[in-house]
Amino acid sequence: MSGADRSDAWVALRSLPMGEHVEVSDGERTWTGTIVPHHELSGDRILQLKLESGYNIGIRIEPGFTFRTLAESNAPPVRGAPVPGGTVPRSATGSVVLLTTGGTIASRVDYETGGVRPVKEESEVLAFYPELEASGAVRIVPVFDRLSEDIAPEDWPTIAQHVVTAYRDGAAGVVIAHGTDTLGFTAAALSFLLADLPGPVVLVGAQRSPDRPSSDGASNLRAAVAVARDPRIGEVVVVMHAGPSDDRFAIHRGTWVRKMHSSRRDAFHSQNGPPLGYVVDGRVELGAGVRPPAAGPPRLDGPMDARGGLLWFYPGLTADRAETFSKGMRGIVLAGTGLGHVGSWHLTWIRSATARGMIVAMTTQCLEGNADPYVYATGRELLRAGVLYLGDLLPETAYVKLLWALGHSADPKRVEELLRADRVGEFRDRHDAGGPP
Amino acid sequence: MKAGLEVHQQLATGKLFCACPSELSDDVTLSFVRRLRRASGEGLAIDPAVEYQASRGFSYRYEAGPSNCLVEMDEEPPHPVNPTALDTALQVALLLHARPVDEIEVMRKIVVDGSNTSGFQRTALVAVDGRLDVAGKRYSILSVCLEEDAARKSGGSDAEVIYRLDRLGIPLIEIATGPEITSGAEARAVAEEIGAIVRSTRRVRRGLGTIREDLNVSIEGGHRTEIKGVQELRLIEQYVEGEAARQSVLLGIRDELRRRNAPPVGTVATEVTDGFADVTSGPLAAASRKGPVLALRLRGFADLLRSPPGTDERLGRELAEQARSIGLRGILHSDELPGYGVDAAHVEAVARRLGLEREDAFVLVTDGSRERAERAIARVAERADRAREGIPGETRDPLPDGRTRFSRPLPGRERMYPETDVPPISVERARLERLAESLPESTAARRARLVREYGLSEEIVRQLAAADALDPFETLASYGRSPGAVARLLVQEVPGVALPPGIVEFEPSVDALDALLAAAEAGRFAKEGIPNMLSAFAGGAKDLEAALTVSGLGGMSREELEGLVEKVVRENARMIAARGGAAFSPLMGDVMRAVRGRRDGGEVAKLLREAIARSNPAA
């Protein structure tokens, strides 16, 4: 298969498979290389070639170019080493069960094409992270394969059910690998959905993808496994970097935690006070107030009702828009300004909504501190209009808790009771004065 | 001999993938620790360089400061490529007659020595197929790349390497020549010419370490080695010639080993600690030694570890470098024994222990840690074994004395994959046309013009270019200063200035130099006083008057000078009467000592001659 092609070379070239070795020429200059995947943002008629030097370049294949395919490249293909396969059936008893929900825990780079292939098989993942099993077996159970922004409220009970099953099968602890974008929502949801937990449920993610040597995935995962083995913990937590270093990790309560930065490794913060503890040099250090394990057995405390919403107030938000947004919903969480305020022009629709039995709950878009209706007149009027103030709950946590409460009762009074009651330590009664770090 | 160059020049355009300044800073405001994983779980054995780095551990501390943001900390994705840096790289490509690619794709090149927080260096191929003519010979330019500089080592211990992040992300233009260089002098000339071309864009950083060269050298029958990170242009010749000599010696050793049928070198060491119990001095002295003494037999290596006559290269040094690379002080080998506190009886005993035959040699190693001593033996054995094949592919570090030292094995094929966080850049024709129009005058054309316009010699212009002083030369000349005086100032007087104690750098502004020359021309002080005046400026004198005071050159008026001359002539009237015109020389010396450079020497001579003539009209 060679010989110059007199028709438009571009048409023929783009039908060639990735990894094909070709020589293209404009009659003056000849390029030899391997066809590699087209970049999404690449220009028109650009052929992407990996040259012998390892560099990728783009060549604009104008009409008049010729090409021919070549036999195998002279250079030996650069590929990853074979992965030892493990086929022995593995039991959950005494193991940490690692539930994967998507994103990439591990991936391999094919230097020949530049492609990145996610690694999903248990044996392959463990070969990737041999240190994971340093202190005991880890079993990997795929739940689904979804980017975290594609995880919806109906997925939360599915994950929770896998946790219940893992503990029933004798797991020592459960780790959930999850994309970081909505990790906080899932952590809050599992906090409410899982009752009588006999051990920790640890959500973990990575802010740097695993196709790079500096990925935080491996160290986060290792810290998460250490927390999952800790017998003092019986709640849902998130374990991620506590700072830019790879040797200190924070343990956040699932209802307190929020992603506060789009890219930093230490993006996750516990709002309103310190986290539950830290992992330092592989050692789990806990502060006061960690919820101890229950005797079990764990159960799924569902369902959830997705007919709830979260609305961020801003100065131009009209009453019409807010009312339209809340149509068909049984409840809505407002992220109000300051101590929990919205423009007074919203009072009318809120009054009629609460009169119809809709839950209207208030949180603060400041993200830290209480929503408090008593300080200003607007707050007092909102309170009189039937708005439920949810203290220092994060707007997201309040939203998740709303869906959970709606799932538990058709009666608005009962839903309000559930929302008000502290369930898993989500309210912080005391806001630490802070001090030198 | 065949050699090729890779020239890396830092740009002063701001960093390549973020908005930080491309400047170094010694302020550290934050430090943090990272571990780099071997790239994506692949086997390490594939790449000897990566494996070697891996064997040295993976924990790194980074220091960040005012030249850093989250991008260098690997806490934020890279921003799109700095357009000014890319324009500069494209300009350099055009100046080198290279062909830009149609679309530039940024790659990740795996580097796990910790010098990049990401674990890779971002690099992009910008252009290929250029050429460069130097002294009538044509060299090929294989590629022009644009890449980010790495962090610089600022300290560390066995357990942890410390890097400063200020340098990370500074744009580097990398220019690779073909292997057509055949001597050290050529290598230096090509490096100088490339440096001048890159500087002509006026967007480069200046100073030591801002331009670095990698030298690829091989000789017939040898193997390519890479001398990496040469900062001193003037040592290039020595490095290149020295490497050729080293390879030649190693090939000679290989031939001799083959002639002797030397078998593969075993790696099993023999412990000979008790044989040295009575050694009282040297590295094996029982009192100072903290661990075992291990011996390794090298079959067929007798007399091959020392330098062959007339050379300075020796295999023993190469073996010692291997031991040093993992922290040992060195080795002892049988070609240098007895010595170092070891006597003939000790040597004899070790030879018996190892069952040594006539053509065999041995190596002794000691270290506080037995494990490390064993690793050293393994490395020494491996290196000795490679001697049977010739020259191992190595990366070598340049040393300040013009020699080089083993650094690590030559990396395999670069492990690169696309940097998906940075969009590819289409190189539009309009951009190239715009750059082509604003291209700086080529360095060759500029030199020819300077010779023509200013009547300078080609040699002086070459020296101005080598001193990176063409710009200040033209500026000062355009201010009306004498071209000859300006050239002397920039080529000799400024580079040769005697720096006052505690001052390490002196970069006078063009305006300061202009004022200096103008004052000398106006007779404020003598031309001979220029070095002293420069020293005064280097020491911090803030203006001309201050410099005149500090250097003691200020404050001699014409009247004072005339008075001084009259006085000297009066006091020596008898000698003038006796010797006539011949009195001039000794008296001129006296007067000049008193003038201390405050007035021009020609002026003094003229006044003195006139005064002598008045005193003795016959003279």
Ligand SMILES: [Zn+2]
């Ligand atoms: Zn920066």
